[in-house]
Amino acid sequence: MNYTVVIDPGHGGNDPGAVYNGRKEKDDTLNLALAVGNILEENGINVVYTRTSDVYETPFTKATKGNEAGADFFISIHRNSSEKPNEYNGTSTLIFDNAGIKKEMAANINAELKKVGYNDLGTDIRPNLVVLKRTKMPAILVEAGFINSDKDNALFDEEFYDTADAIAKGILKTLRKQEEYVKNTSTEQKIEAYKENTDNINSDNNMECICDREEIYRVQTGAFENQANADTMLNRLLMEDIPAFIIYENGLYKVQVGAYKKLDNAVKMERRLRRMGYNTYITT
Numbered sequence: 001m002n003y004t005v006v007i008d009p010g011h012g013g014n015d016p017g018a019v020y021n022g023r024k025e026k027d028d029t030l031n032l033a034l035a036v037g038n039i040l041e042e043n044g045i046n047v048v049y050t051r052t053s054d055v056y057e058t059p060f061t062k063a064t065k066g067n068e069a070g071a072d073f074f075i076s077i078h079r080n081s082s083e084k085p086n087e088y089n090g091t092s093t094l095i096f097d098n099a100g101i102k103k104e105m106a107a108n109i110n111a112e113l114k115k116v117g118y119n120d121l122g123t124d125i126r127p128n129l130v131v132l133k134r135t136k137m138p139a140i141l142v143e144a145g146f147i148n149s150d151k152d153n154a155l156f157d158e159e160f161y162d163t164a165d166a167i168a169k170g171i172l173k174t175l176r177k178q179e180e181y182v183k184n185t186s187t188e189q190k191i192e193a194y195k196e197n198t199d200n201i202n203s204d205n206n207m208e209c210i211c212d213r214e215e216i217y218r219v220q221t222g223a224f225e226n227q228a229n230a231d232t233m234l235n236r237l238l239m240e241d242i243p244a245f246i247i248y249e250n251g252l253y254k255v256q257v258g259a260y261k262k263l264d265n266a267v268k269m270e271r272r273l274r275r276m277g278y279n280t281y282i283t284t
């Protein structure tokens with residue numbers, strides 16, 4: 001599979017993360033991240049690590065590293081902690097918002113970890129975490145059990161390979177599905193899906209429109225001479241549940257999102273796209 005995945009072991013260097021009976025989160029995350037990365041590499045994935053030794057870098061630097069690598073996904077590995085020892089146990093996955101392929105990847109990882117024996121605490125929405133917010137690609141953060149839970153630590157140590165394998169399986173399963181989708185969905189089908197989406201948007205806003213000639217707003221995310229490049233951007237947007245499409249105009253393949261009757265709605269979408277790292281402008 002032709003994917004680049006960033007694996008980010010949480011904390012490091014003078015930031016140990018959570019600590020329990022001398023056990024440091026930064027060591028667990030590094031060991032687990034390297035094991036997950038190994039399995040991904042064995043499956044043909046190009047893996048980029050934010051660190052492979054005991055060093056500290058800010059989450060912002062790590063997100064920037066991922067962006068510069070032009071990666072397709074960003075996977076941060078952490079361990080959870082709570083106030084009192086053995087208060088909670090289980091694994092969870094954090095994502096920026098409940099949309100797109102990252103939501104699916106989070107659910108797949110949770111399901112695989114449950115098979116290893118962890119209590120499945122599900123998916124959490126965390127819009128303020130830097131590695132989820134500042135990354136331009138879909139990003140997830142896996143909390144691989146509580147470091148202050150003896151039950152989770154026993155699983156982590158005794159089923160170490162299976163834990164790494166579960167996370168890798170969840171990632172690979174999602175990537176395979178995305179690859180299938182890209183391969184088996186024609187541009188026409190994508191445009192049809194877009195039209196259905198747009199009809200819904202339009203019917204919502206229809207009632208207050210009293211004008212004869214109304215302006216329709218769209219958000220443009222890119223313009224390419226090469227159709228394949230436009231198609232790549234289109235696929236990425238559609239996988240994030242963004243109603244995108246391509247138009248051919250003045251010798252350029254333009255990737256646009258929307259059809260909004262209200263400028264407000266176009267601006268909202270533009271903000272979301274900019275957060276995802278797209279250079280956008282609104283067109284009518």
Ligand SMILES: [Zn+2]
Pocket residue numbers: 010011017018025078079
């Ligand atoms: Zn952490």
